[in-house]
Amino acid sequence: MPASIREEEWFRQRDVLARFGELALKSDDLDEILHEACHLVGQALGTDIAKVMELQPDGTTLLIKAGVGWPSGIVGNVTVQANQTSSEGNALRTGTAVISEDIETEDRFEYAAFIRDAGIRALVNVIIIGAKDQPSYGILQVDSCKPRRFTEDDTKFLRSYANLIAAAVSRLRKIAEMREGEARLRVSEERYRALVTATSNVVYRMNPDWTEMQQLDGRGFLPDTAKPSKAWMLGYIHPDDQAQVMTSIQEAVWAKGIFALEHRVCRADGTVGWTHSRAVPLFDQQGEITEWFGAASDITELKRVEGALIEGEGRLRTLMEGIPLLVWRSGNEGKWTWASPQWLDYTGQRQEESRDWGWLQAVHPDDHAMARQAWHEAGKDGLLDVEFRVRRAADGTWRWHQTRSVPVRAVPGPGHPKGRILEWLGTTTDIEDLKHLQGQQGVLLAELQHRTRNLLAVVRNVARRSIDPSPGRNQYDARLAAMGRVQGFLARSSAWSVPLQELVNAELLAAGDGTSDRVIIDGPSVNLPGDGVQPMALALHELATNAVKYGAIAQPSGHLSVTWRLEGLGSTAQLVLEWRESGVAIPNGLPARQGYGTELITRALPYQLKAKTHLEFTLDGVRCTIALPAGTFRNEDGRT
Structure with missing residues (x-):
């Protein structure tokens, strides 16, 4: 290249450096500086195509931040991967200028599609140095649409030019940080004034x-x-x-x-x-x-408030230490926090020994699992009620105790509609003597039931010998037998109750057929207490006897469905039993008069058990509904 041309290029490049340097010192607009940097460098090297690429936080992606000579949509949108196969990545990694004189013959690097689409044949990449915490701001790339040899003077110029860009970026970033700091300071001062004023x-x-x-x-x-x-x-x-x-x-x-x-x-x-x-x-x-x-x-x-709480705590402590029960306080899952003097005197434990699960050492080993399980379920049910044996230190005997507790709750709030559990207050009561009395009562009750069954047997025997054989005597005998079966059920039950399922099966079987495939019996596990089972047994006996003699069981085309269900909760709960016969043909029409069974169901049950009943003799069979109110039955978890 002639010396005059080189001198002309040298002067042009120095002029561009001066012009850009002035702009970089005066302007506070980074976009303006970067765009003008691309414009001037293109003029300096005679290409009119250039771009500045900013290194992104991931350290491997370059965003085209500014540029001239590129199609619409490239600047501000397109990214380049700075990896080992790209010329941009090599420039970042080595810190030196990377030149591709003709990308068609270049075999060192791969080039993005948009570069080839723009007709670029040659390019040079120069790193723009960043701050200490970001060694590289990005890349200055000058492009040419025809093969070109970039001289050493060109690369020296570009390094100087890139350094000016780096200085401008650094200056603007410091200005931005200073302004941001001032803004944060103003916000902090405003917050301080607001806090002091509002407090x-x-x-x-x-x-x-x-x-x-x-x-x-x-x-x-x-x-x-x-x-x-x-x-x-x-x-x-x-x-x-x-x-x-x-x-x-x-x-x-x-x-x-x-x-x-x-x-x-x-x-x-x-x-x-x-x-x-x-x-x-x-x-x-x-x-x-x-x-x-x-x-x-x-x-x-x-x-x-703190004084009132301390006073209230003192009163509570006085109350708990004064009542003749074993009293304690606990966290969740039965981890005791305090035991009353009564517990310590009874078990011989020290206060520190009873804390957490230490109180279990005074409980019979065979009852440990039961006690822990009861505490685990108490967290879900909100009630602890369990019986286990506790060792009495005075004589070393194990005595049965009932332990009950309910949680103390905070005021209900978000996430805790019932209130967060603060602690559990509970009592442990000696029930050993009560269990002995209950055992004696059970023996007496069994003896009473035995004598009642014997008395019913005597009455049945007297009736057979005193009353002439007739349908009425047979019905009387069958009803006495039903009453005897109830006493047999109660004698075998420790809970003084009879499962409804067993009662229905027994009455159907006693009447003549309880195993027919034409009979459906279904319902939840429900027990009838001893004081209410007798009238229900007689009602079922009357219905079963009628079905075996005249109704669904007696006729080959008949079907019987005995079902029951629980409805409602608490005081509104009720047990609804439905007796449904179908496929029954009544040759002589509906009965003209009401017998003992009808009066028992429609009058005796409502009077004795407060039941709601409905009895209907249809041309298709008997329909009967008996609804027992809460208190006259127990469901499967033992609640009435």
Whole structure:
């Protein structure tokens, strides 16, 4: 290349450096600087095509941030991967200029499709140095639509040019950081002023040795005539607490630590209140305290509530220690936090031994699993009710105890509609003597049932011998037999109840057929208590007898369905039994009169059990519904 041309290029490049340098120092618009950088560098090298690519946070992607000579949609949208197979990646990795004189013959790198689509044949990549925490800002790339040899002078120029871009980027970033810092400072100051203005506390500043005080703002309880001096401060603090406050201040000053103390104050209205004072020191570069910043919170009401809680706790403790029961307090899952003196005297445990699961050591080993399981279920049910044996220290005997507890709950809130469980308060009661009495009662009850069955047998035998054989005598005998079956059920039950399923099966079987495939019996597990099972047994006996003699069981085309269900909850719960016959042909029409069975169902059951009944003789068979109210039955979990 002739010397005159090289000199012309050299002067043009120096002119571009000067022009861009002036712009980089004056402009605060990064987009403007980068766009003009691409425009001027294209002029300097005579290509009119250039771009600046910004390295993204992932360290492997370059975004075309600015450019000239490119089709619409490229700048600001297209990215390039800076990997080992790209010329851009090699420039970032090596820090040197990477030149491709003709990409058609270049075998070192791969080029993005948009570069080939734009007709680029040659390019040079120069790294733009970044800040310390980001060594590379990105890449300056100058492109040419025809093969070109970039000289050493070109690369020196481009490195200088890239350094000017880096300096401009660094300057603008520092300006942005400074402005951002100023904005954060303004926000912080505004927040500080808002906090001090909004707080109900007294906010103050103190000099290093606490001899002078300046109240900043806030609505508190300091006297209006207060002066920023140590003498005033002592007048504000209750005389009985002044020595403690001054000692705590001196200790905080010596330790250069936080001052925090609760103490009494003389309030502006002449009354005595409580405050929680807390101050933190501020330090200079040498680590010396320059001032204290603090706040005083009025905790008078909190102290009043705290005193009331302590008083209430004392009353509760007195009550629990005075009642003749073994009383305790627990967290969740049965982890005791306190045991009453009654428990400690009874079991011989020390207070620390009973805490957590330690109380189980006083429970019979065979009952440990049962006790733990009961506590686990209590968390779901909100009630603990379990019986286990406890060792009495006085004589070493194991005695049965009933343990009951309900949780103490906080006020209901979001996520806790019933209120979060704070603790469990419970009692453990000696029921050993009661169990013995119940056992004796069971023996007496069994003897009574045995004698009742014998008496019914005698009555049946007398009736057979005294009454001439007739349908009426047979019905009377069958009803006495039904009553005897009920007594047999109760004699075998420890719960003084009879399962409804067994009662229905027994009456159908006694009547003549309870196993026919034309009979459906279905319903949940329900027990009838002893005082209500007798009338129900007689009602089922009458229905079953009628079905076997005339109805669904007697006729080959008939079907019988005996089902029951539970409806409602609590006091509105009821047990609904339905007797449904179908496929029955009544040759002589519906019965003309009501017999004993009809009166029993329609009148005796409503009177004795408060039941709602409906009995209907249809041309297709008998329909009967009996609804027993809550209290006359027990479902499968034992509740009435």
